[in-house]
């Protein structure tokens with residue numbers, strides 16, 4: 001699953017390649033035609049933004065909303081270069097002067113009128129973006145506390161509480177903060193929540209800059225890097241997403 005760091009990187013890549021340019025749009029795959037992506041043809045890309053795991057391409061009166069889910073991706077190529085995936089599988093091809101952005105797969109690709117963006121139901125329900133530079137921790141803490149009975153690991157994944165954290169950074173941030181992912185939010189102090197959110201943000205920012213994920217506990221097949229004990233793994237929350245943690249260091 002692409003988490004907030006991957007989406008922010010994609011947003012920056014698309015921004016550098018295409019912002020300010022008039023888009024020539026083609027839609028090789030029927031899925032892109034169903035999404036109405038061709039309506040963007042001839043529009044100028046004004047900016048690219050991200051909110052959590054959602055990518056938004058602002059093109060005047062229209063906005064392209066993309067969520068990559070487990071298997072979606074955006075590629076950027078010089079125009080005319082060979083792609084790493086077959087042309088027919090592309091849902092959207094947005095060509096600028098020298099480069100083109102190509103979108104493949106994922107749960108969401110749709111065109112929204114810009115006028116409706118602020119009250120779009122899918123986007124309006126998102127919590128504050130953990131990677132938003134202007135956000136202080138208090139707003140994120142307040143949002144997490146709206147569901148005090150939820151366990152920490154489960155709450156961190158809920159995009160309506162905090163947007164951008166996925167299964168990797170859920171486990172990694174709890175480990176870095178030395179907090180037990182199974183404790184309910186109500187049990188944690190504001191300082192605890194400040195530490196966990198700062199850990200998530202700094203680990204994700206590192207990944208934005210490096211483009212790499214390095215894991216301390218996620219999918220661990222080795223002992224805890226601090227204490228040498230066993231890393232535990234168990235499904236958590238309604239979606240039963242696996243959480244990895246060190247019971248000794250995070251007990």
Ligand SMILES: [Zn+2]
Nearest residue numbers: 224227246249
């Ligand atoms: Zn440990």
